[in-house]
Amino acid sequence: MEPYKPIISFNLGRLVIDIKPEAVIQLVIILFVGILAWYATKDLKSKPQGKKQVIVEYLYNLINNVVDSNMGKEYRDVVPFIGTLAIFILIMNLTGLVGIAAPTKNFSVTIALSLIVFVFIQAYTIRKKGIKSYFGGYAKPMAVMLPINILERVMLPISLALRLFGNILAATVLVELVYQGLSSLAWIAEIGLPIPLHAYFDIFDGAIQMVIFVMLTMINTKITVEH
Known part of the structure; x- marks a missing residue:
């Protein structure tokens, strides 16, 4: 598996800035989600009318119930952040389903997401x-725990x-190895045989890793606030 090459590189003083495909993919996803959210939430009624509003309210209630069950009703103000995340x-x-390598197989992407979560938890705790x-x-519970708490x-x-990063990268490598093996047999073997792999590694594993990331975010937010 070869790393993505920069699309554009430029210098900012002595610092070299590389714009890689992962950044472009994320911007496209942000734009897509923004347009979808605007379309889904415009012209909402006090009483649901049409399938669009029913689906929107179902998704909101789903995220709301997840936050309630894991953090409590007093933490409902984190629903927008948790839902967006x-x-x-x-x-x-899920981008692997359309032939695009998942940006989350890049450690710089996952560490950026994790730092956003870290800053959110600290800021939310201070506000709360x-x-x-x-x-x-x-x-x-005692002053001697200061270094351990900071490290935590x-x-x-x-x-x-x-x-x-580790789970998505491992899934990506396994799928690519299967494609390489099938290509050595016959090109037609690449059409139907990888479907179960995509169903597991892209859909199931991708969804599971999202759930784990979000659950740990909620748990650590609650623990930090109540510490």
Whole structure:
């Protein structure tokens, strides 16, 4: 598996900036989700009318119930962030179905997502509990726990990034190896035989990795706030 080559490279002082396909794919996904969200939420009625609003309300209630069951009703204000995160990661994991390598097989993508989650958790905790209580939480249940608590907070984004990156990369490599093996037999073998692999590694595994990432985000948010 060869790494993507930069589409465009330019210098910012001594720093070399590479624009790789993963960045373009993410921008396309963001644009797609934005247009879809605008279309899905325009002209909403107080009483559902038509299949579009029924589907939108079903998805919202699904995410709302997931947050309620894992964090509690007092955390419903995180629903927009959790919902956006889940949809964005799921679509990135499913790009293999259209012949595009998942951006999440690149560690720079997963670490960026994890850092966004890390910043969100810290900012949300400060807004929820206040900055004094936030920093005081590092010394609980006793002051000697301060280094361990700091290390625990710092390791969260690394753990999230490595878990998502490792699983998606492994799935991508396995699918590519199967395609290489089938191509050595006959080109027609590549048409139908890989379908079960895509069903598992792209759809099932992609959805599972999204669920794990989102669940760990919710759990760590709740733990940090209540620490």
